[in-house]
Amino acid sequence: MSISKRNRRGIWVLIILCVTLAYIPRVLAEWSQEGIQVSHETIAIADKKVKEQQQVADSKKKRKYSNKKKAYKSPPTKFDPNEYSREDWMYLGLSEKQADVVLKFTSRGVASNQELEKIFVIPEEVFKLIQDSTYYPKKADKLAKTNRSKIESIIDINTASFEELKTLPGIGDFYAKKIIEQRENLGGFVGKEQLLELWKFGTERYDKIQDRIIVSGGIKKLNVNTADIETLKNHPYISYKVANSIVKMREVHGNYRSLEEIMKSVLINQELFSKIRPYLTF
Numbered sequence: 001m002s003i004s005k006r007n008r009r010g011i012w013v014l015i016i017l018c019v020t021l022a023y024i025p026r027v028l029a030e031w032s033q034e035g036i037q038v039s040h041e042t043i044a045i046a047d048k049k050v051k052e053q054q055q056v057a058d059s060k061k062k063r064k065y066s067n068k069k070k071a072y073k074s075p076p077t078k079f080d081p082n083e084y085s086r087e088d089w090m091y092l093g094l095s096e097k098q099a100d101v102v103l104k105f106t107s108r109g110v111a112s113n114q115e116l117e118k119i120f121v122i123p124e125e126v127f128k129l130i131q132d133s134t135y136y137p138k139k140a141d142k143l144a145k146t147n148r149s150k151i152e153s154i155i156d157i158n159t160a161s162f163e164e165l166k167t168l169p170g171i172g173d174f175y176a177k178k179i180i181e182q183r184e185n186l187g188g189f190v191g192k193e194q195l196l197e198l199w200k201f202g203t204e205r206y207d208k209i210q211d212r213i214i215v216s217g218g219i220k221k222l223n224v225n226t227a228d229i230e231t232l233k234n235h236p237y238i239s240y241k242v243a244n245s246i247v248k249m250r251e252v253h254g255n256y257r258s259l260e261e262i263m264k265s266v267l268i269n270q271e272l273f274s275k276i277r278p279y280l281t282f
Contacts, residue, residue: 072125075133081116082106082136092126111136157195158188158216168212170205185236187220190278221281224262225255237276242267256282 072093079088084106089099098121105119113131116122155164157179165176178198183189192213195201222232224246232243245265250256259280263273 072123072129074129078133078135079130080137081110081134092130094122094126098122153212155213156216157192157213158183158218169208171209175201175205182236185234187222187235187279188218189215190219191215219278221279224259224280224282225250235276235279237272237279242272258282 073091075092084102086096086099086103089102090096094102101121102119110116110119113134116134117127117131153167155168157165160179162176162180165171165179166173171179175198179195182194182198186194189195192210192215193206195209196203196206222235224232227247229240229243229247232238232246233240242265245267246262249262249265256262259277259282260273262268262280263270
């Protein structure tokens, strides 16, 4: 029995399909093994690169630390830390900022290695290199005593300079300036308790200095028979209305023959009169 052309074609297709199905699992297996092998190789290469990068980083870190250690130097000779300049400290290996901080401490005076070691910006390695080369001359003690005696001296607040006022405890730039301004505005202090009139001066600050200050004479006084309203009202204790009252009464009744006569003004009571009297004359 003969097979038709169409049937022969179907048989060949079937044979090819069977052969193909038989080889597909083998091909897939080979591809999978190759893929796994490639994946393992990729991971191994990546791990190798990471390790190499880590080794390079560690090497740089070690070199940096080694260079940092080598940057510190011993002082060429024995030295007084209080006399060292910024350049001297930087020569030992400190940065410019570190040197500036050290200078702030030494400007106040450092008397021993114990005090020097407390300066937090000095690395331990530097301190070890310099501790046997430092010395602290006795003249520092004499200077400290001299400064102490200056600080404890009595200050006349009517003649003291800006710098002299700053030697008083609790008196810095701000209050030294305010004391001088108030002294000039008043014409001088007649009592040291007048310092309490300064803004936020306070009794606590006053108590610290009251035994260290005195008040001399030399008060500048205003003449009630010649001063005009503008001059009188510029005094801290005299308002415009009080100044105007003093001048108007003078114009009506003539010159004052005593200071007590200004109390005829309804604006001037005994308390105010007692306060302004030291600054008036006739």
